Amino acid sequence: MPSDDAILETRRISRAVQDGSQTKTVIDHFSFSFKKGNIYTIIGPSGAGKSSLLRLLNRLDEPTEGDILFHNQNIKEHSPCRLRREIGYLFQTPYLFPKTVKDNLLYADSKLPADVIQRLTEQVQVPLSWIDRAVDTLSIGERQRVALARLLATNPEVVLLDEPTSALDPSYTESIENLVRSIVQQTSLTVIMVTHNPEQALRIGGETILLVAGRLVESGPCERVINNPQTEAGHLYKMRQLK
Amino acid sequence: MMSPSITQVLLSLALVAISIGVSRWWRIPVAKDMALGSVRAFIQLVAVGYALKFIFDLESLWLISLAILVMILVGAQAASGRVKSFKGVFPVTFTAMIIGSLFTLATMLALDIIPLEARYVIPLAGMIISNSMNASALAIDRLASDIRNNELAIETSLSLGKSWRIAAGNFQRDAATTGMISILNFMKTVGIVALPGAMTGMILAGAEPLEAVLLQIIVAYMLLSSVTITSVVAVELTVRKFFTPFHQLKKV
Numbered sequence: 001m002p003s004d005d006a007i008l009e010t011r012r013i014s015r016a017v018q019d020g021s022q023t024k025t026v027i028d029h030f031s032f033s034f035k036k037g038n039i040y041t042i043i044g045p046s047g048a049g050k051s052s053l054l055r056l057l058n059r060l061d062e063p064t065e066g067d068i069l070f071h072n073q074n075i076k077e078h079s080p081c082r083l084r085r086e087i088g089y090l091f092q093t094p095y096l097f098p099k100t101v102k103d104n105l106l107y108a109d110s111k112l113p114a115d116v117i118q119r120l121t122e123q124v125q126v127p128l129s130w131i132d133r134a135v136d137t138l139s140i141g142e143r144q145r146v147a148l149a150r151l152l153a154t155n156p157e158v159v160l161l162d163e164p165t166s167a168l169d170p171s172y173t174e175s176i177e178n179l180v181r182s183i184v185q186q187t188s189l190t191v192i193m194v195t196h197n198p199e200q201a202l203r204i205g206g207e208t209i210l211l212v213a214g215r216l217v218e219s220g221p222c223e224r225v226i227n228n229p230q231t232e233a234g235h236l237y238k239m240r241q242l243k
Numbered sequence: 244m245m246s247p248s249i250t251q252v253l254l255s256l257a258l259v260a261i262s263i264g265v266s267r268w269w270r271i272p273v274a275k276d277m278a279l280g281s282v283r284a285f286i287q288l289v290a291v292g293y294a295l296k297f298i299f300d301l302e303s304l305w306l307i308s309l310a311i312l313v314m315i316l317v318g319a320q321a322a323s324g325r326v327k328s329f330k331g332v333f334p335v336t337f338t339a340m341i342i343g344s345l346f347t348l349a350t351m352l353a354l355d356i357i358p359l360e361a362r363y364v365i366p367l368a369g370m371i372i373s374n375s376m377n378a379s380a381l382a383i384d385r386l387a388s389d390i391r392n393n394e395l396a397i398e399t400s401l402s403l404g405k406s407w408r409i410a411a412g413n414f415q416r417d418a419a420t421t422g423m424i425s426i427l428n429f430m431k432t433v434g435i436v437a438l439p440g441a442m443t444g445m446i447l448a449g450a451e452p453l454e455a456v457l458l459q460i461i462v463a464y465m466l467l468s469s470v471t472i473t474s475v476v477a478v479e480l481t482v483r484k485f486f487t488p489f490h491q492l493k494k495v
Binding site: 058059060061062080081082084085088089091093094095097107108150151154 | 395396398399400401402403404405406487489490491492
């Protein structure tokens with residue numbers, strides 16, 4: 001049954017990949033319904049399939065089993081290129097084309113009007129004066145913001161963030177977290193953010209999904225999933241984190 | 244017209260002996276390769292001489308076509324063997340070379356630049372095919388390694404809703420250019436740095452230099468056409484191996 005307020009829904013999706021002579025299941029019958037305008041964090045040990053899940057949602061990879069629904073319609077019925085503009089994906093180490101900040105924004109949409117460029121730079125807290133700077137003069141944190149602005153330039157409804165702070169120092173981490181929260185508050189965006197750090201999931205708020213070995217083991221309000229898990233796998237994960 | 248005798252050929256073995264002597268002296272371990280190579284070159288060239296004489300005497304269109312097909316098959320096999328970055332490219336090199344070579348030859352025949360005679364078609368086809376072979380191997384290798392080394396850039400484009408054609412466009416153009424670079428360089432320096440083979444051959448055989456030059460100009464344009472078409476087709480067929488119909492990058 002499709003849920004009315006679900007913007008993105010996965011139905012028992014799996015993905016198996018060839019690892020040498022063996023077949024490895026990276027996502028294992030994952031079902032979840034993401035609601036419009038909410039913020040979700042996906043936590044779990046490394047190798048749990050967090051990034052693989054985001055790649056499936058952006059359709060950079062194909063599930064070997066199961067269906068993904070966007071606005072209650074199978075994503076196979078969407079054009080992949082249009083779908084990726086509606087469900088944007090920010091890579092863990094974002095790639096900027098070796099040109100200026102403005103060129104990178106225009107790459108997402110060549111007809112981007114000047115006022116939208118201004119709004120985007122304000123949204124990601126990049127000074128408008130940087131617009132003609134070559135991207136190789138930017139720090140990692142600044143590049144992250146430009147990549148986020150470029151992603152928002154496609155005007156997505158869902159944003160997938162793959163550990164956006166993993167390469168940043170604590171002060172930058174905090175500012176990106178604030179940025180993500182403020183974007184969700186200002187817009188009706190749905191944000192799905194992968195993090196390896198449960199503390200960060202608590203700071204971001206919203207709902208949390210705990211992924212272990214490609215399986216959804218626990219989901220719900222972040223406080224409960226992280227501090228008061230209901231399943232054995234959830235407890236195990238909490239114990240490991242405390243150590 | 245200079246027409247060497249067997250005695251002259253045997254005497255030229257002195258040059259092989261000198262080469263072997265020099266490498267022995269310097270302890271460069273190639274003496275065996277040199278000896279074998281000289282014998283091989285002798286046998287292969289004599290064999291091809293008889294084969295060409297046979298084909299020229301028969302003057303059969305079928306035989307000309309068969310000879311060209313065999314040359315393309317062997318050339319495509321050699322080109323696919325030279326592509327180290329990924330396997331199974333024989334169908335690509337073969338298709339690219341057959342389109343590049345036949346289109347160029349057909350144009351020359353249709354415009355009456357050369358007559359449909361084995362004496363003209365076969366040697367020119369040989370030049371076309373060996374150049375196309377290099378071009379396809381270089382273009383495919385470049386494209387494959389560029390795509391592998393730029394996965395993040397390509398997937399960034401795809402994730403921003405670009406088609407695979409846009410995401411890989413620059414790499415396609417670079418690869419096609421790589422295939423064409425040797426003929427472009429050749430045209431830049433031809434006649435200044437070196438006299439090319441076809442022209443040297445004609446002059447040695449007693450032709451007037453200006454006649455030889457005219458033929459060489461045709462040869463240069465002919466190679467440009469075949470190399471351009473072969474590179475573009477090779478790149479076009481190769482790039483598709485890296486993407487799914489859903490604009491996803493495949494790990495080949």
